Every structure is written in C-alpha cells, then in structure tokens.
Amino acid sequence: MIARLVALDDGPDIPLDRAMVVVGRHPACDARLDSLRVSRHHCCMTHDDGEILVRDLGSTNGIRINGQRVEMGRLKPGDELSIAHIRYRLDDGLGHERTVAEASSAEVLPADLEPESSDGQCSPPPPFAGRVEEGALAAAVRKILPSSVADRCRIEVIVRVDEEGRGEPSPFGFSSSQNAEKAPE
C-alpha cells in the first residue's frame, strides 16, 4: 500500500514511505539521482490529503507534472512527474488491484456510470447482471465477507478512476446487490 514513483526511464523506483522524501544528487537525499542534470537538492515531496505534494527546491532543471513545469504541484495516481529529465509515474500502491478490476469490469463500467439514465426510474436489475462474471477483486471481497452474507449476494466491484481530480474523494466504490437475485449456483 506504499505509494511510489515508478521509474519510466532507467533507474530505480522511489518509494514514498516517509513523511517527507527529498530527491536530489546530494548523498543526504532520500532518493539519490546520480545525474548532473539533477540538482543536489532537487525537490521534496510529502503526503497531503491522499495526494502527493511536490515542491521544487530551486533546482536548475526543474520538475514537470504531466509535462508542465511547476514550482509546486500535486500528483494523483497515474500522473507523470519529471525530475529534470527523469520520468516517473505515481503509483498509489493499489495499482495491481486496479489493473485486475479494469480488465474484468471494462465492459461493465460505461453502463454502470449512468445508473439513472433515460430509460425509466425504477429499472430492473442492471442489464449486465447475468452475463458478467465475478472478477478476481469481487472474489476477494467475497472471501472476506461472512459466509452468511457472501452466500446470499452477488458482488460487483466498481472502480472509478476520477480524471477530474477533486470531484470524488474516493476512487473506489463497492456495491453489493443483496437479494436482487439468488446467488448463481
């Protein structure tokens, strides 16, 4: 669950496992980047409100977030940070689960994003109810539920990747439709 900056070029990832992570060429830095284009104390990062706050420390070649040079900025999971010429992508530590979920619910997501769309108020159970297999993530959720509950419900895991940023605080939503139908045999 540790957030990390995954290197997109050569070099190691940068784990963001401390209150503050200082990146630079200086030996005292938490993450040392041994390139002359990286300043001795290039930038520092801290966790803030579920995001990563990055601040340039007066470096010569600066930092860029998604290609845009900034003095200070916020990183959301998936954002790209360039420290001088070295590129990273922020992984919030949930990357694997999301990949699995995306793969298994890719066709479900668009339909589910607009539950109360034009076709009537109290629509019957979602049209995809029968044909979608339970993904690996749903199976994992089923495993942690008490069996008395797990046996009686169908589990859908809805993963929303919030592109806009501030709109929805939590990127993950779990919905279990209990008693909508019997558990598949």
Added chain:
Amino acid sequence: MSLILTPLVKAGGASVPLHRPIYLVGRHPECDLRLDLPNISRRHCCFALAYDRLVIRDLGSRNGIRVNGREVIETELFRGDEVAIGPLIFRVEEEVGASAPAPSPPRPDQAGSAPEIDLVPLDDV
C-alpha cells in the same frame, strides 16, 4: 493539531503557523518563511506536515539546523522542541484557540529597534 513556531529572541517576529504540508525556509524569495540573514542558506530547511506529524529537514544548508541543541539532518518535531535555524531559535508550540490562521502582519515600527529579525509569513503561493 496545529503547531506554530515561536521565535525565542528578544523582539522576534510573529509566530509562524505551520499549516501547509510543505514549508520551505530560507533566504530565497520563493521560500514560505523567508529569513533574510547571511547565516541562512537560500533554501535552508523545510518542514513537512504529513499524517499529523511535523518533520524538519535540512536541505544541505551551510550552517545546519539544530533541534534541542543537537545538529540534525531530519527529525520529527514535538511540542516544546527548540529548533535553531542558523542563528535563529524557535520553539514548537501548539496554536492556541483561534482556528483561523491569522498571521499577524509585519510591523514596520519594530524594524528600527530589531533590525536583524523580520519574519514575514508569505501568503499562498
């Protein structure tokens, strides 16, 4: 928990509220807390506030930082700790009462009597 830095020098400037996740201290105009003294490096140190923990970190300054008299590179700070940034000494204190961060404006009338200390908390970048 809101912590502030209170200067422990005679006629020192106003207390500095640490509300931001990253608080950069130094002589450079870009710093959040600008200390314009020759013994202070351009980017001397920074404070980070994450998960309710306050951490101070030296940024390769020439004269370093000391916490309770001990020279440190990075350490967590607690209420009552004394932080020396170059020649300036601050105490970490809990902010009393007011939830509104109201940094008192710099006082020009004191500038004459205490010329060397002039703490100017900069507003949002």
